[in-house]
Structure formats: structure tokens, C-alpha cells
Amino acid sequence: MNYEISASDKAALGKVAVLMGGTSAERPVSLNSGSAVLKALLEIGVDAFGIDVGENAAEQLSQAEFDRAFIALHGRGGEDGTMQGLLELLNKPYTGSGVMASALGMDKWRTKLVWDACNVATPKAFVLEKNSDWNSIMQALGGLAMVKPAREGSSIGMRKVHSSEGLADSYAFASQHDDLVIAEQYVEGKEFTVAILGDKALPAIQLITTHDFYDFDAKYKANDTQYLLPSGLPDYAEAELQKMSLKAFKLVDCTGWGRVDAMQDEDGNFWLLEVNTSPGMTDHSLVPMAAKAGGLSFPALVVNILQQTL
Structure with missing residues (x-):
């Protein structure tokens, strides 16, 4: 590792609490992210320590002594504005988006x-309920849909469906994870992700999986998932995707860093799926991968994110 940080920069950052774990379904992923961030900070000599955030988060954070927080939490309780709100009340600067953008x-x-509402292309979707008209929804979505818990990450609870029976079953499955479930028109084509750092979109990554879609196993367990970087897009198309992703990120009022996921249909049109305000941060995660392609090592990326809180 050849990245170094000056004594004055270390002093400016002060004591850093890396928040990880949490109580959401993404706890194991968050522990990995937090451990990687903490290791990088300690290796370059930043005064940092980890907090495994539990049910008593308010008590844990109010008793801990730190100058700023690196939020490496994923999912509800860490990525949804509640942790951001707690840190605001404690008057502690933190990484990433604020309360409203995180919640949204x-x-x-x-x-x-x-x-x-702002004319950013996103696939048509419907909120599902117990008594939804499954046939008419499937018809409106073109006969192929993705069912998602609206407030989960890491593809938890998601299923690709081809029939109205499958839609009803998948709603029941997804509603175990969240009481707000959506069915989204499935876009046949290539999948991309664009990392955002500050006011800049990093190089896009194309995701290729042998699975039905880029699901939890494809993300965290499979050995055959491919990450194309360069993305394989012509320069003009990549520039269009980056511009679209940055606009979409700012429309949600996101700041600091994050990631926007997208599909490109068979006609070459881009469709945005979602924004991640606290993405994975292991050395195998997508944001560090894009940062490396943009010339930033993992420790440099972590420090860059932290310095945005100064």
C-alpha cells in the first residue's frame, strides 16, 4: 500500500467512528464493508475505531467519543435516514447523504x-396489495416483471416473474421483507451501475451474471459474475449514462457518494432502477472497483469520502 495522508489531514479528520453491522437483513454485508473501511483507515494512521451498531444505537453513539462517523451500514436503520437523524441530533458530521435523501x-x-416527475427514464411500476388485479398488472407491465420489497437492498426478496400466478406468489414472498412491495416492468438488456463521488460520476461498470438476474447470490456468492470495466459502451453512451445517473442522484438530493443502478434495453435506451446512498465498501464492491478505474486506491477512496464531511 503506497497511499499516505499528511499529519494535518489526519488531525483535521480527528477520531473517526466506523458504523457497521446494524439490525437490517444486510447486516453481514455491512460488517464486511465496515471492517474493510476500518482496516484501510488504521493502515494509513487515521485515528479510527468500529462500532457494531445494535438495537441500542442511540445509547451506543451518545456514549462513544468521536469527531465524525463513516457510515458503512446498509439497509433500514442505517441507510434510511434514521442513523443520519441520530447523528444530526448528536451534532456529529457523517459520510454520505442527509436525512431526507437517505430516506427517499x-x-x-x-x-x-x-x-x-422529472422526466428521468425509469421502468413503469405498480404498488402491489393483497387484492391487486394480478392479470391486469402483468398485462400493463408487458408480461414480464420484477417484484421488489421497496425498502430492502442487496436484491433481498426480489423475484423475476412471467405470469399473474407468479406475481401473486412473489408478492407474498416479498411482503415478508417489507409491507411496501412493487412490481416493475422488466427491462431485457444489459445491466450497469454508476458510482458517484462528490459531483462526479465514475466509470460505469457492466454486470454480467449467469443467474436469472443480478440477485443476492450473484452479488456475494457466485464466482462467475463478470464486471466489465471499461463497461463495453461506446464513449458517447457511457457519457449519457453518467450524466443521467448524476442528474438522478441529485434529484433525490443525494450528496457525498453513492451508486445508481441502470438497465440498457435492446434499443440502446437507459432506464434507471434505484439509487444506493450507502453502497458496499469491501475491496470487491462496485464503488471501490469504479474508483480504482478512476485512479483512486481503496484507502484514497475512503479518505475522499471522509474528507467530504469536513
Whole structure:
């Protein structure tokens, strides 16, 4: 590791609490992210320590002594505005988006409503309920849909469906994870993700999986998932995707860093799926991968994110 940080920069950052774990379904992923961030900070000599955030988060954080927080939490309780609100009350600077953007970004349905209103292309979707008209929804979505819990991450509870019976079953499955479930028109084509750092979109990554879609196993367990970087897009198309992703990120009022996921249909059109305000941060995660392609090592990325809180 050849990245170094000056004594004055270390002093400016002060004591850093890396928040990880949490109580959401993404706890194991968050522990990995937090451990990687903490290791990088300690290796370059930043005064940092980890907090495994539990049910008593308010008590844990109010008793801990730190100058700023690196939020490496994923999912509800960490990425949805509640942790951000707690840190605001404690008057502690923190990484990433603020309370409103975090809450909005965590809610895929309401994010889509904002994008739709601002003419950002996002696939058509419906909120599902116990008594939904499954046939008419499947018809309206073109016979192929993705069912999602609206406020979960890591593809938890998601299913691709081809029939109205499958839609009803998948609603029941997804509603175990969230009482707000959406069915989104499935876009046949290529999948991309664009990391955002500050006011800049990093190089896009194309995701290729042998699975039915880029699900939890494809993200965290499979050895055959491919990450194309360069993305394989012509320069003009990549520039269009980056511009669209940055606009969508700002429309949700996101700041600091994050990631926007997108599909490209068979006609070459881009469709935005969701925004991640606290993405994975292991050395195998997508944001560090894009940062590396943009010339930033993992420790440099972590420090860059932290310095945005100064």
C-alpha cells in the first residue's frame, strides 16, 4: 500500500467512528464493508475505531467519543435516514447523504415517483396489495416483471416473474421483507451501475451474471459474475449514462457518494432502477472497483469520502 495522508489531514479528520453491522437483513454485508473501511483507515494512521451498531444505537453513539462517523451500514436503520437523524441530533458530521435523501433513496417506489416527475427514464411500476388485479398488472407491465420489497437492498426478496400466478406468489414472498412491495416492468438488456463521488460520476461498470438476474447470490456468492470495466459502451453512451445517473442522484438530493443502478434495453435506451446512498465498501464492491478505474486506491477512496464531511 503506497497511499499516505499528511499529519494535518489526519488531525483535521480527528477520531473517526466506523458504523457497521446494524439490525437490517444486510447486516453481514455491512460488517464486511465496515471492517474493510476500518482496516484501510488504521493502515494509513487515521485515528479510527468500529462500532457494531445494535438495537441500542442511540445509547451506543451518545456514549462513544468521536469527531465524525463513516457510515458503512446498509439497509433500514442505517441507510434510511434514521442513523443520519441520530447523528444530526448528536451534532456529529457523517459520510454520505442527509436525512431526507437517505430516506427517499431507501424507498424505491418514491424514488421512482421523483424521477418520473422529472422526466428521468425509469421502468413503469405498480404498488402491489393483497387484492391487486394480478392479470391486469402483468398485462400493463408487458408480461414480464420484477417484484421488489421497496425498502430492502442487496436484491433481498426480489423475484423475476412471467405470469399473474407468479406475481401473486412473489408478492407474498416479498411482503415478508417489507409491507411496501412493487412490481416493475422488466427491462431485457444489459445491466450497469454508476458510482458517484462528490459531483462526479465514475466509470460505469457492466454486470454480467449467469443467474436469472443480478440477485443476492450473484452479488456475494457466485464466482462467475463478470464486471466489465471499461463497461463495453461506446464513449458517447457511457457519457449519457453518467450524466443521467448524476442528474438522478441529485434529484433525490443525494450528496457525498453513492451508486445508481441502470438497465440498457435492446434499443440502446437507459432506464434507471434505484439509487444506493450507502453502497458496499469491501475491496470487491462496485464503488471501490469504479474508483480504482478512476485512479483512486481503496484507502484514497475512503479518505475522499471522509474528507467530504469536513
